[in-house]
Amino acid sequence: MSLKVSIPTPLRRYTDGHGVIEVSGGSVASALESLLQKYPVLKKQLYTDDGRLRSFVNVYLNDEDIRYLQKADTAVKAGDTISIVPSIAGGNLVVG
Amino acid sequence: MHATAPIKAAAHGTKPLARVGNTPLLRFESLTREWLQIEILGKAEWANPGGSVKDRAAFNIIETAWQSGALRPGKRLLDATSGNTGIAYAMIGAARAIPITLCVPANVSMERKRILAAYGAEVIWTDPLEGSDGAIRKARELYQADPEKYFYADQYSNDANWLAHYHGTAAEIWSQTEGAVTHFVAGLGTSGTFMGTARRLKELNPAIRVISFQPDSAFHGLEGLKHMPSALVPKIYDPSLADSELEIGTEAAYEMVKRVARTEGVLLGISSGAALAASLMVAQQANASQAESATIVTVLPDSADKYLSESFWSE
Numbered sequence: 475m476s477l478k479v480s481i482p483t484p485l486r487r488y489t490d491g492h493g494v495i496e497v498s499g500g501s502v503a504s505a506l507e508s509l510l511q512k513y514p515v516l517k518k519q520l521y522t523d524d525g526r527l528r529s530f531v532n533v534y535l536n537d538e539d540i541r542y543l544q545k546a547d548t549a550v551k552a553g554d555t556i557s558i559v560p561s562i563a564g565g566n567l568v569v570g
Numbered sequence: 571m572h573a574t575a576p577i578k579a580a581a582h583g584t585k586p587l588a589r590v591g592n593t594p595l596l597r598f599e600s601l602t603r604e605w606l607q608i609e610i611l612g613k614a615e616w617a618n619p620g621g622s623v624k625d626r627a628a629f630n631i632i633e634t635a636w637q638s639g640a641l642r643p644g645k646r647l648l649d650a651t652s653g654n655t656g657i658a659y660a661m662i663g664a665a666r667a668i669p670i671t672l673c674v675p676a677n678v679s680m681e682r683k684r685i686l687a688a689y690g691a692e693v694i695w696t697d698p699l700e701g702s703d704g705a706i707r708k709a710r711e712l713y714q715a716d717p718e719k720y721f722y723a724d725q726y727s728n729d730a731n732w733l734a735h736y737h738g739t740a741a742e743i744w745s746q747t748e749g750a751v752t753h754f755v756a757g758l759g760t761s762g763t764f765m766g767t768a769r770r771l772k773e774l775n776p777a778i779r780v781i782s783f784q785p786d787s788a789f790h791g792l793e794g795l796k797h798m799p800s801a802l803v804p805k806i807y808d809p810s811l812a813d814s815e816l817e818i819g820t821e822a823a824y825e826m827v828k829r830v831a832r833t834e835g836v837l838l839g840i841s842s843g844a845a846l847a848a849s850l851m852v853a854q855q856a857n858a859s860q861a862e863s864a865t866i867v868t869v870l871p872d873s874a875d876k877y878l879s880e881s882f883w884s885e
Binding site for chain 1: 677679698699700701703704787788789790791797800820821824880881882885
């Protein structure tokens with residue numbers, strides 16, 4: 475199934491300038507894996523050497539931080555949007 | 571506004587805004603224990619009333635604009651900020667009854683949002699995917715749409731930013747080290763801290779080495795710092811000033827923050843961790859070159875207060 479990943483400006487140099495990438499997958503983990511297959515250079519930007527998402531990288535599924543869902547195992551469906559947002563001091567996408 | 575208010579006969583204590591600047595210079599002995607001739611010192615900028623180094627630039631920007639008349643009753647101060655400058659403007663604005671409008675990326679922490687709200691500033695949230703450059707574009711747009719309404723402070727282009735450090739930070743470092751400073755290290759955000767302090771220190775002693783550092787990648791978690799090759803470059807930035815440049819990784823900054831918490835009992839913010847990591851690299855270079863002695867001074871922009879909910883502490 476097809477869904478979108480929004481890429482923040484500083485990472486677009488690794489996605490040929492694209493801000494939105496179509497990916498496939500049934501979970502956040504598989505969707506991100508699909509993204510890395512298209513753009514392998516993103517791996518070093520998003521993950522530590524031992525394979526953890528870097529601390530300042532926040533991943534949102536339709537405006538919800540996946541930390542508060544089922545993390546990488548969170549299920550996704552067609553039409554969903556995953557956003558990768560670098561934290562600015564513990565960033566939070568929901569405007570409070 | 572309060573022209574008829576009676577003047578108080580007694581005036582003990584300190585006015586809050588008088589606490590901007592004159593921050594302590596901390597010595598981090600655990601970092602240089604093996605090198606007897608090298609010391610690393612950091613300006614504890616969280617001692618400023620708004621909790622960060624940005625109080626210096628914000629205070630001088632407001633003061634300079636007020637004196638020139640660019641900022642006057644009826645105008646709102648407008649600027650783009652991802653955090654500490656906004657807090658500084660909001661604090662000073664509250665104390666001096668100056669209305670403040672800030673363009674801020676929506677992904678700043680909840681603590682920051684609450685601090686800005688507590689001081690009563692107006693905040694316009696910008697696209698988190700575009701980061702601080704998106705906030706800058708929004709501020710320019712607002713100003714161009716209604717230039718009469720706003721004084722656009724533009725910390726990235728405003729000379730009062732670096733001049734705050736030229737007259738303040740540099741003089742303090744010179745006096746606190748009794749002129750013994752040999753190296754000055756600072757991170758680049760607006761570049762104001764580095765430009766102002768390094769310029770003045772070089773005038774006081776041309777032999778002082780000035781070293782700037784920036785994030786090692788466009789995609790980073792070093793709050794307040796800019797990766798110059800991929801960002802909107804501040805007008806006040808002159809890359810020819812630095813004797814050398816360093817790149818610091820986000821994870822190296824986290825490691826230093828945790829190390830200093832456990833070995834020095836000081837809770838640093840992330841860019842402060844980066845500043846000490848850069849200073850340690852300079853110390854290693856100085857040691858390798860068998861320099862007689864080195865007094866390395868850096869600026870620690872803020873403390874851990876606003877970063878305690880970050881996940882790196884437990885990783």
